[in-house]
Amino acid sequence: MxxxxxxxxxxxxxxxxxxxxxxxxxxxxxxxxxxxxxxxxxxxxxxxxxxxxxxxxxxxxxxxxxxxxxxxxxxxxxxxxxxxxxxxxxxxxYIEGYDLSHYIRAGKCSYAVAVHLGCILAFLMSKVWQKGYCLTDIKPENVMVDTANRRIISIDWSSLTEAGATVKEFTPTYDIASWGVGQRMADQRYMVFAISMVMMVLIMGKSYSPVNVSIDEVLADIRRAKCPIGVKNILIAGLKGGYDTLQQFYNAMNALDMYDQPSGNDRIDEIINIALAAAALFAFLSIANWLTLI
Amino acid sequence: MEMKQILLITDGRSNVGGDPARAAAYAAQNGITVNAVGIIDGDNDVLSSDEIKAIALAGNGTWQMVPLDMLSATMCTVTYRSMHNTLENIVNAQVKKIVGSDMLDIEPAMRLPLVRYVDTLADETLLRCVILVDCSNSMAVKLKTARAAILDLLASFKARRAGSNLAVIAFPGQSGSHYQMICPFTDDVELLKGYLNELKHRGNTPTAHAINAAISYILNDEQPLFV
Known part of the structure; x- marks a missing residue:
């Protein structure tokens, strides 16, 4: 063979x-x-x-x-x-650029970048949900920063699952059931958890494994992190299954007043610029969507 | 219809008893699919993936080598994939009988309805799966994760439409035996949890013996005796 x-x-x-x-x-x-x-x-x-x-x-x-x-x-x-x-x-x-894990290896992301990326992912996933689906394998490795065309792309769509079905493809760190917080079912809470964990990993600059860490330890980590209380509360709620819909999660993040400061780290600054550009595009799209233009 | 599977979890080579691939071939002859998941860690030899692969090929099953933290997710995907493949072969044979050509004679982009049909069938098929857990000394630090992964597998089966029963056999068994029945077929997560505390590491890796024990358990529905 x-x-x-x-x-x-x-x-x-x-x-x-x-x-x-x-x-x-x-x-x-x-x-x-x-x-x-x-x-x-x-x-x-x-x-x-x-x-x-x-x-x-x-x-x-x-x-x-x-x-x-x-x-x-x-x-x-x-x-x-x-x-x-x-x-x-x-x-x-072929997308020229790096996935988010590349940026995580380079160091911590500012919470502002994490929130912008979280907004973009929540917005995209809410569109996926409106089409009757759920993307179950959301993780930094599957989100690419297209440096040539300055956009954020979700590259792996093999985990697209019908809403309400069993989740068959997942990565433990971003899987709500592996942490004992919720069920392995393709719903909005599942995606909110995964996006919150991606943001958490970006902010902390390291990954967590449910094999040797409990969700309480992760929550303790975010409480100790240097980060505005508003961001902390959103992440804690997301990781506890506190948002029923992606829209609620998106609205909570959108309501934060975010500003950016250069991190002094080239790789991270690159992602800030792209995330900001993409966030602006999405703010426009969400307004257009609200006006039912698209 | 009912699907019969053996899922082998191991981190090394069989070193006692016969050839595990032969035992797997015997399972396949009896309508039991044998799947295998190999756990990779730093000091594993490269050869163990050959054995895992040989077992799965002989047992008409699927296999994967993974690091420990991916064990749980992999046990799920390997089981689902193997069910899909078994049913795909059956559906394929029927399609061939009816229209004279194979599913593979259809362009892949047009094959979606058949692929979906196979998955729906899989979801509606009763599953009986014996998990064989390697409990040799090298697994000592991995057993906690293996326990959690087995519980996780049964819990995720709850979302299937048809029933799913898991049984667990450890190898080697206590006091020099080759294997030990840890938990008979059950769909009760709490019950399984209690039984899994019996998983203890000891001795060597008699993989073939364990596969044979699982075959006789599935076929005769009687708990294997200690040998």
């Missing part, structure tokens, strides 16, 4: 259905059942992200999720879905 490990840099991956070939340039990431590569379309040299997996159904779901959600901004563009040697592969727009 052909093995995933046999895909080398320079290998050509050619689709069985659409006959387009892609040359593998670089490994971008490896997961449980598949890998993501940076690849070059042989026809025209366009750079793309190529997700390949031995579990075809996951990519079939993701392909349709991405197509359904394409009307929201912040979703990578889908190019095609095809098969090669029994593997299924999904070709996506």
């Amino acid at each position: 052909f093995e995933m490990e046999d895909i080398h840099l320079g290998s050509d991956i050619c689709g069985r259905w659409h006959n387009r070939c892609y040359e593998v340039l670089k490994l971008l990431g490896r997961g449980g059942t598949g890998s993501v590569f940076l690849a070059r379309r042989v026809d025209d040299g366009k750079k793309v992200a190529l997700k390949i997996s031995c579990e075809g159904e996951d990519l079939i779901y993701e392909y349709h999720s991405l197509t359904d959600m394409a009307c929201l901004s912040m979703v990578p563009e889908v190019i095609e879905l095809d098969e090669w040697h029994g593997y299924t592969f999904l070709v996506l727009e």
Whole structure:
């Protein structure tokens, strides 16, 4: 049998259905059942992200999720879905930039950036919810800062689940049930918890694992953090399952009076600028939405 | 319909008893799927992933190697994926009989309704799963997490439409035996929690013996005797 490990840099991956070939340039990431590569379309040299997996159904779901959600901004563009040697592969727009975990490794984010990003994610997820879905695997690794086009993108849509269904794909740190705070059900509270934890991780500059830390210890950490009481209260409520809807969570964050100060750290300053630009766009979109323009 | 599974959780190679892949093949012959999750830590040898893979391939199942903190999430995905694959094969055979071509002869982008149908079937199928927990000495520090992960798995099954029963067998067992029944089939999380306190680390890794014990338990519905 052909093995995933046999895909080398320079290998050509050619689709069985659409006959387009892609040359593998670089490994971008490896997961449980598949890998993501940076690849070059042989026809025209366009750079793309190529997700390949031995579990075809996951990519079939993701392909349709991405197509359904394409009307929201912040979703990578889908190019095609095809098969090669029994593997299924999904070709996506290549996004130049870093995911949020890159910024976390660089140090703590200011709480203002965390709140801006939280607002953006809450707004996007409320749109997802309005379409009858829930994105269950929200985590820093899945949120990209597109440095070329100055936007925030949620890159992994394989965890899109129908509202009210069982959550099958999650990461323990961002999973409300692993912390014993709520149920593993695809609802708004589930997403509010995950976004709150992403903000928490950004502010503290470190991740928490439910294997060796309790939720009370996480809450104690945020209480001790140097951060305005308004932000603390929102995070504590989010992590305790205190918001019923994303809208409530979004409104609470939006009501905060946030200002930014340069952190003196280049990587962090970059994210501040992009988050601010994106936040401004979203403020506009939410007003437009409110006026039912879109 | 009922689905029968064995889920092996281990952090090392089998070192006592026969070839675990052969035991897994025997399970597959009897309609039992064998899935395997290997726990990676710093001092693991690379070889153990070969054995995990061989067991899952022989047992018609799926496998994954993961760090300890991803154990719980992985046990969920491996179980769901394996149910999906088993049912997909059945549906595929039926589709082939009716329309003469395979699901795989349909372009992947058009395959969504079939994939959805398989998932709905999976959700409505009764599941009986025996979890085999490696309790050899190297697992000592990991058993607390394994316990939590097993409870978590049963709790997350509550959201399925059809019933789900879990049983737990530890290997090796107490006083020199190869395995030990920890918890008979149950869907009661509290009951399971009580039984799981019996998971204790000791001795070596008789994986094949444990798989055979699970097969006879599933097929005969009687608790295996200590050997």
